[in-house]
Amino acid sequence: MAGQYSAKTIEKKWQDRWAKQGDFQASDQSGKEKCYVLDMFPYPSGDGLHVGHVENYTATDIYSRFKRLQGFEVLHPIGWDAFGLPAENFAIKTGVHPDQKTHENIANFTRQIKSLGISYDWSREIDTSSPEYYKWTQWLFLFLYKNGLAYRKQASVNWCPSCQTVLANEQVVDGVCERCKTEVVQKDLKQWFFKITDFIEDQQFEGRDVSGLISGLKKIDWPESTKKAQQHWIGRSEGAMVRFHISQQPARIATRNVAGGSTINSQQKTEDKQGQEDIEVFTTRVDTIFGCTYVVVAPEHPLVSQQLTNNSQQGISNKAEVEKYLEATKKKTELERTELAKDKTGVKLEGIEAINPFTGEAVPVFVADYVLGNYGTGAVMAVPAHDERDFAFAKKYDLPIRISIEPVTGTVRENEEFRRSIVAVVEDAKTGKFLSINWGEKLGGNLFIGGGLEEEEDVIQAAVREIEEETGYKHVKLVAVSEKIHHHYFAASKNVYRNIEATGLHFRLADKEKAEQRLEADEHNKFTVEWITREDAFAKVADPLHRYLFDKFIQGKIFAEDGVLADSGAFSGLASQAAREKITQWLEEKKLGEKKVNYRLRDWLVSRQRYWGAPIPIIYCDTCGEQPVPEQDLPVSLPMDVDFRPTGESPLTRSESFHDVLCPKCGEKARRESDTMDTFVCSSWYYLRFVDPKNTEAFADPEKLAKWLPVDVYMGGAEHTVLHLLYARFFAKALRKYGLIDFDEPFMKLRHQGMVLAEDGRKMSKSLGNVVNPDDVVGQFGADSLRLYEMFMGPLEDAKAWKTDNLVGPRRFLEKVWRMGEKVSQQSAINRKQGTENNALRTLLHKTIQKVTQDIEEFRFNTAVSSLMILVNEMDRQAKISQDDFETFLLLLSPFAPHIAEELWERLGHAGSITEGVWPKFDPKLLQDETVDIVVQVNGKLRAKIAVASGAQQKDVETLALQDEKVALHIQGKTIRKVIFVPNRLMNIVV
């Protein structure tokens, strides 16, 4: 045989032959063990296949081909996520119907994928935009509806003014539409939702266990980052719900003498309650409740509208102002609400107050849009000292800041008297300008001021001088000494410590008397000292001082971690964790609140006011109300002759034949739901359809579902970390709950391929003109080279920059393989059928089998390719190449470069396809080299390498090592203290 390696010719030849033999059809009847290998099916965009797709599809194709050779019945299907906005937008621009455009794109994708030699089972191809498919999407909608998992409600939703449709929360990125980057606004609409929140926690139903969206993550092999992202998206928070009574009394003086849980009785609270509603707040930090100085409700909170419509004498007195604020809030786009996060705005509800159930204190109530209406209760207790957002708001509106948690520091430990500290603030007596803060501890009746107990007397003098010199102030005044203040001070310890260290203003006094004496005696002293008791300090200077300290040092950063409670009545001294439990317990006893779990995850909004999607199978009748379309009437077909320009309502509204129907219940005139479903609904269950794509009686036959599912290996881009994967899991759990499938996690092993970037390291994009078209690469180098190159680029999950120049490596490798193939087939028949007699080569061959097998199993294709190259380089050095060995190599190569492997396999005389071959096995006995190089180190430094028989004993190696010149040189004149020996690897002589 002769001829050069022509990728073009042989790739066409084998692709045709694979198609002729019926592709890689998975048999439902096979007795072999099954393996379901799935790619995230593509949206058939007009841009065609991306080299990133190629990486994804090649990886799973290698795995599929590998598993088939290992004797598995492999299901490796492909389909099209064909509904969606781009086709519709294209249609609006060009007038080409989405259906037509989509099918053109599918044809192009199919051609491109086939040109890569991906071993899909094309007989199972599905298209979510076909009525045969979306009939079952609609059926599943009805399934959810009938089980109370799909419902319709009026809701403030994300609206994209450009796409003219609603977006799911997940589709709003940084306040703009994920697709067109238009700022998203809020709009009130009646919309369909799926109750995904019903499946967050584990449940049992009719004897079936259904793992929740949280705990289910534990039993699947997914990237840790993806699991974390899902957990974060679900956002489970344990906390407490607390009821604050509303008082309609005019503002009162705060009463702090009731602080402490046990001192409040329900009697007293009844008196506080002035016959009005409660505000329920949710908090994860109920331990900070003694620091609550106001309450905030979201603009959407019912209390607000109730207060505005309330015509009685009581209630809020600044309705106009509040209404104005609500108006302004509504006009804000999502982006503005996000971007202006730091500048918090709000309005006080004048005339009402909330009663802190623990302090009995009446605190003001604000309405502010930094509180979300759709999370928790839509109301929060604000603790500015321990929450950054509350702090920012409090600073802006000049609200009191009260510390109720102290950090556990070196000097303040749990179980220790910690409220002994004092703080002193030093100002210039004349100007009142701040000079320094000093802190210390009061121990055994002695009063210390200073940075610690170690400072010597001269430190204070130095400090005083320093103040003088650095500031030029002549008169300095110690403004305040207060245990109370110290708490605030400690609350910001990290920052303040640094500050103190930086200024070096440390000094120390033994006690009050001594302190005064010393200050008097010190000629440098310019201080006047005012000693204040704790109570006085608090009463006189606490609040202004707190703010002063915060402004000076903390600059918006506050202590928001767990610590030890302070000034929290009976709970003082408890650690945060214990305090949360005790306080919650107290609330439950007094019926003022309870333990509560909240989630970030909201129900899934599936209505879309667009044309190119699956119609929602619901009919609205004036007499019978909302009616599901009877199953036998499915599918509700998408009409093809519709004006699909967006107007804000679904284009389907304008199709009378579609829109005007008879009520399935009473037969009177009724209207069809004109919204379509989010395309994510279609893609949430497609993996189920592949097991039985042509079924007209059910979404899939239960037996086939049982045979093939769950998916063993699933692969796709990391951009689907939350949306698609979460929705698909929800569908599986819902179907599992009602017994339609027998698993609750659909994808057992998930891997993401990294992004393939352009040569310039940026994202490939049309506008940058740096897109690499796989067609061009296949034309220039061939599909096998492209496949090999993409696998060889680096770890699958890493982002990698494309480099066309580097394709010559894999291409040269294949040419070398080709030449070896010629060499093997030209050898005399005698040489053909026997393994190599070269022991070293045989060991390498078996090592390669092992390495490639393991690497494919672990998706480490880059190192698998490299080990194939090493084997070829070594075989190429041989005068004669055993045909057996070469065939073994071809089998190893065939998943990576199937066309050339097939061609050479055939040329070596095989009648059948290499895909019918058997994956080689390695012999563990042959993995060990006969001789090994042992590294000899002296004190950990490499000094020699000696070749010894594999398995050599320490004694023998040591003898050889000591004979080595270089080793001898380095141990000369020294005594050997220790010898470390790692068999077959290393010897370290320590001298």
Place this chain on the structure above:
RNA sequence: GCCGCUGUGGUGGAAUUGGUAGACGCGCUGGACUCAAAAUCCAGUACUGGCAACAGUGUGUCGGUUCGAGUCCGACCAGCGGCACCA
């Protein structure tokens, strides 16, 4: 801010999980073949000093553990990705 990840030659990246740092590929240098070129093959290619043998240095920085650290621990620096007013 929170979560996750990464940092190794000119370059993409290897390194059996604590045991020869730089496999394999690209590029580069020199050579063979050729009238010449392409292709192919051979040799070399971390840095510094040296003609060399060789010595020293070296995996973002600083420190630690160890006979031995790219790998483990601590602190920091730089970059990437995701989430972000979720109380």
